[in-house]
Amino acid sequence: MDLARRTARLGDMKTGASTRPLPHAACAVLTAQQALTGGKVDGLVFPPSRGDGTMSGFAGFMARIVNLADLPPEITAHVLRQSFASVAADLELSEVTIASLIGHKGGGITRRYIHSADTVLLAAADKVAGEVAWQMGEAPPEGQVVQLTPRGA
Numbered sequence: 001m002d003l004a005r006r007t008a009r010l011g012d013m014k015t016g017a018s019t020r021p022l023p024h025a026a027c028a029v030l031t032a033q034q035a036l037t038g039g040k041v042d043g044l045v046f047p048p049s050r051g052d053g054t055m056s057g058f059a060g061f062m063a064r065i066v067n068l069a070d071l072p073p074e075i076t077a078h079v080l081r082q083s084f085a086s087v088a089a090d091l092e093l094s095e096v097t098i099a100s101l102i103g104h105k106g107g108g109i110t111r112r113y114i115h116s117a118d119t120v121l122l123a124a125a126d127k128v129a130g131e132v133a134w135q136m137g138e139a140p141p142e143g144q145v146v147q148l149t150p151r152g153a
Helices: 024-036 058-068 077-090 095-102 109-113 119-135
Strands: 007-010 018-021
Touching (some): 018 119, 077 119
């Protein structure tokens, strides 16, 4: 995470490494998460609940988040990603911009030279996040982190 540049670098994607723009709301959540961990996140947004390495079982983790948020159980990370793209389309953002926001490859050789989110993409990420918050009847989030307790605790 590069919160100063509002970007996330994803290294192990099926299409290779990817840099994604982060809206202010996501940066606020990540900043709050860093505060809870004493400023140490080790580059992982979802660290393992025990031991070292990377977290496994994201589907179960996501199901717990959905339950805590009182969302319908059929909500998954993929559903949220599709919804984000749909809201972006409703806001009349271009397909190229939406593809860049959600990490779809394409758009020609120019993309090989882009290593950080530009101002247009950052504004688009903020616009979509604000619209999602408004549709949920909320003000744009200020960055709230909810501490999860381990199962059986």
